Amino acid sequence: MQENNFPKLHNASWPGVVGKGPDSEPPIDLDTMLKLTADAEVDGQKFDGVDLFLADPHVSIDSSDDDLKRLADKVGSYNLEIGSFVAPVWGVTGGGSAMGSAEERKNFVTQVQKACAIGKKLRDMGIRPHGIVRIDSSVDPESWAKDAAGNTKLIAQTFREACDVAADYGESLAAEGEICWGGMHGWKTMINTLEAVDRPNIGFQADMAHTLLYLLGYNKEDERILPKDFDWNDRETLTEGLKTLTAALRPWTIDFHVAQNDGTVFGSGSHDKTGRHCQASDPNGKLDIAVDAGHWLRDENGNLTKKLKHICWDGCMFPNDVMMQPKTWNDILGAMLKVRELHGWKE
Template sequence: MPENNFPKLHNATWPGIVGKGSDSEPVISFDTMLEKTAAAEVDGVKFDGVDLGLFDPHIDLDMSDDGIKRLVDKIGGLGLEIGSLVAPIWGGPAMGSKEERDTFVEMVRKSCVFGQKLREHGIRPHGIVRIDSASKPEAWALDPVANTKLIAETFRRACDVAADYGEKLAAEGEICWGGMHSWRTMIDTMEAVSRPNMGFQADMSHTFLYLLGYNRPEDRVLPVDFEWSDRAALDEALKTMTAALRPWTIDFHVAQNDGTVHGTGSHDKTGRHCLATDPNGKLDITHDAGYWLRDENGNITKAFGHICWDGCMFPNSVMESQQTWNDILAALIKVRKAHGWYQEA
C-alpha cells in the first residue's frame, strides 16, 4: 500500500505575528516563516503548503494583481501550495455598531477576492477563509441572546458575500472570542447562522480549553475535580465534545496544550500552544487528532484536504530554530499516517 498523501500537511505563517510586537518580541518576517517551512524535512517528507494570515506586516490585503502573482511565484517556487486564509476582521466586531459590522463584512469580501485570485493561479486547491467574532466573551455575556443574534446576522452577511467568490467561512473555536468561547455557544452560533458555506475551525489546543470551561464554566465537560492522570475521563470528554462539533468542522489545526491559558503582546489569553515535543502537553496528538478526523464509527471523514500546525506565541528563539519545524512536521506526519488516506494525483 502506498503511503498516505492526504490530508496535505501545512504550516501557518501568522505565528510570526500573533502575540508579537507591542510589549512582546519583534515580528518574525514572512520570508523567514516560509524559509523554515520549506526547509523542514523528516525522512524525505516535507510540508505541502502554508496557511496565510492576510494582515500586515506579512501580507497587504490590498496588493495589486502583480503583487499577488509575485506572492504566488515566491511560495510556489519553494514547492509549497496555499490553503486556508485568515481574514483581518478585528477592526469591526461582529456584534459591534452598524459601521463596525459593515467593516467586518468588507474585510471578509476582500479576503475572499484575494482567495479567489490565488485559486485562479492554481496554487490554492483547498482551504477556507477563517473568521471569528472579534468580540470579547464578557461583552457577549451582557446579553447572550441579542449578541448571538447579532453575530449570526453579521456572519450570514459575510457568508453571502463569500458565496459570490466560491468561498467557505470557518469560525475559529477559541475561548477569547465571544459567542464561540465554549463548545455550546459555538454550536448555538453555527445553528443561528445556518448557511451552507459556514463551518467550524477546530484547533486541538484552543478547543481543548472548552473541556475545562474557561470563560464559560457552565459548559465545562470535565468534572471540576478532574485529575490529569485520568486518561479515560479525558477520552470520554473529548468524544463528547468532538461528536458535537465534528459535523460543523471544515478546517483543522493540529496543536498541543498543557491545560493552561496564555497571552502575549496584544493577544488575549487563550489556550496555550505548546511545542509538539512538550513533556507537559496533555494531549496525545496522534491519538486525539483521530477524534476530529474520524467519525463516531472510526471511519476517516475526509472533511478537509489539508491539516495545519498552528503554534502561536512561542519565543522567537524557538521559532527561529529549524529543529522546531522538523519536530512539528514529524507530528503532522504521524497524524496523517494514523488518520489519512492515499489519493491518486
C-alpha cells in the first residue's frame, strides 16, 4: 500500500465526449465513465476522484440545484470526489470566441460564470474539495495570427472579465496549453497571454501530451525548443527541453494532466488536431511518465511544490473499444500511482 496520499489521483470524464459525435464515434455516457473509473484498481489502490466536462451529454451547464445534488450523490456513491471542470466556452456549446464579437465574448464569459456557480455549489456540498475551471480561447491559431497583438489583447480582456466573474465564486481559471487554440498554441505565446490578463486567479493548465508539442514548435515554429532534426533517442536533449519549458510555465501551473504522447498530432470528431494522447503503456510514447511529471511537480531545485492537490489523467480521443477495456484504466491508474510514489506526499 502506497504511503503517499497526495496529490489525489483523478480520472477525466471528458474522453467520453471529446472527439466523439456524429462524424466519429458515439459519446460514452457519464455513468459508464464513472463506473470504469471506480472499477479500476491496482494493488488495492483506486482513483480518488473525477474531473468533469460541463456540457451535454455529461453535465449540463444549465443544471438545476436538484441536478447537482443528484450528481454529487452519484459521484459520491462510487467513493469518488469531484475536482476540476472544463467550461463549455465554444460557440457550438453556447459560448464564443474569446477574440470574437462583443456578443461572442459575452457568451464566453456567461459560460464561465455558469461553470463557476456550479463549482461553488458542489464545493458547498462537500463533494469538491479542490479544483479549477478550465478555459481556452475558442479560436484557431490561424485566425489569431491575422493580428497577433490585437487578438491577444482581446483574448486577455475576455479572460480578465471571466476571471473577475470567477473570483465572485472563489474560483480560479486555468488556460489550457494546447496547440490548437489561438493565443495559447506556443509556450511563449501562452505566457504573453497570461501576463496580459493580469489577474491573480488566472493560471496555466499543463497536459503532458500537449506541452510536449510545445517543444516541437507545432503551430508556432519560432517557439520550437528541440532542434528540427531531433532524435527521440536523445533523452538528454529531451530532458533539457522539458526543463526549459517547465521552468517558464511551472510558476503559472494550477492544474496538471498526466498523459502520454508519441510526438504526433491527432484529431477526431469536431476536435482539431492537437497533441495525440496515447495509452499509458504505449511503446511509442516519448515520455517517461513518472519521471517527466516531476518537471511539473518539483521546482528547479528538485523540491516538491505541493501546489497541486490533485492531478488528473487525460486520454482524449481514444477509440471506444479501448476505453471500454478495464485494462486501459488499470494501466492508467498504475502510471498515476508511480507519479505519486515519486512526487507525492502524505497529509
